[in-house]
Amino acid sequence: MRFSSLGSGSKGNGLLVEAGETTILLDCGFGLTECRNRLARLGKSPESLSAIVVTHEHADHMGGVARLAKRYAIPVYLTYGSYSAAASQFEGCSVNWIMSDSPVAVNDLQLLPYAVPHDAREPVQFVFSDGSYRLGVLTDTGSITAHICEHLTACDALVLECNHDLEMLRAGRYPVSLKRRVSGAHGHLDNQTAASLLQRIDSSRLQHVVAAHLSQENNRRELAVMALATALGCAEEWIGVAEQEEGLGWRELKSA
Ligand SMILES: [Zn+2]
Ligand SMILES: [Zn+2]
Numbered sequence: 001m002r003f004s005s006l007g008s009g010s011k012g013n014g015l016l017v018e019a020g021e022t023t024i025l026l027d028c029g030f031g032l033t034e035c036r037n038r039l040a041r042l043g044k045s046p047e048s049l050s051a052i053v054v055t056h057e058h059a060d061h062m063g064g065v066a067r068l069a070k071r072y073a074i075p076v077y078l079t080y081g082s083y084s085a086a087a088s089q090f091e092g093c094s095v096n097w098i099m100s101d102s103p104v105a106v107n108d109l110q111l112l113p114y115a116v117p118h119d120a121r122e123p124v125q126f127v128f129s130d131g132s133y134r135l136g137v138l139t140d141t142g143s144i145t146a147h148i149c150e151h152l153t154a155c156d157a158l159v160l161e162c163n164h165d166l167e168m169l170r171a172g173r174y175p176v177s178l179k180r181r182v183s184g185a186h187g188h189l190d191n192q193t194a195a196s197l198l199q200r201i202d203s204s205r206l207q208h209v210v211a212a213h214l215s216q217e218n219n220r221r222e223l224a225v226m227a228l229a230t231a232l233g234c235a236e237e238w239i240g241v242a243e244q245e246e247g248l249g250w251r252e253l254k255s256a
Contacts, residue, residue, distance in 0.1 A: 030064045034064075057120055080122065125137055156253050160228070225239045
């Protein structure tokens with residue numbers, strides 16, 4: 001099982017998860033050409049995608065989904081809430097409903113959607129498994145709940161939102177209302193809160209930790225990396241970052 005990122009941040013997200021012959025694209029906030037180019041960078045094409053899975057309807061996650069799905073006849077998996085936010089876009093798509101805490105199988109991959117507090121209609125995040133390893137993904141959540149911890153404990157890899165540094169957000173040029181939204185309980189995770197999650201769960205199996213969804217305005221790569229490395233007591237080089245432009249190269253899950 002392996003994963004990589006097409007790009008991560010408020011200008012567009014896309015995460016690839018692969019096991020055996022199955023390749024899933026989690027979210028697509030990129031236009032068709034951009035998406036094709038970013039897939040090609042990782043040695044993939046739209047034709048090789050088994051499914052597109054959606055976390056929630058915000059444009060940086062769902063903006064490119066319907067067009068890609070229609071053009072290449074790729075099935076889409078999403079909650080009814082996410083679907084209902086843009087139902088007409090999905091005319092002609094093969095749509096599959098998912099519900100939080102109800103596992104879904106897509107060929108060689110098992111997906112477990114779980115609910116998160118975020119300002120969308122029915123947002124979920126996911127744990128992926130190939131039967132041997134578990135990859136936990138958490139972006140776009142305003143806070144850490146016991147429910148989130150239950151799902152992410154003892155994962156073999158984590159992709160974890162480090163949206164902002166609280167001080168940078170506070171001192172930054174966002175209007176007060178937007179600062180409140182971003183740092184609110186249904187907004188986005190700051191570096192320290194993301195780091196605190198690592199201390200609340202069993203991290204003993206982790207082979208990869210990747211910081212994601214970094215704000216280009218209110219965060220710096222070094223701050224996110226330092227926060228996560230400090231929480232885990234590991235070297236900073238060990239923490240990966242999924243960047244907005246460069247994304248993240250393939251990371252493999254394997255036995256030691
Ligand atoms: Zn987002
Ligand atoms: Zn969002």
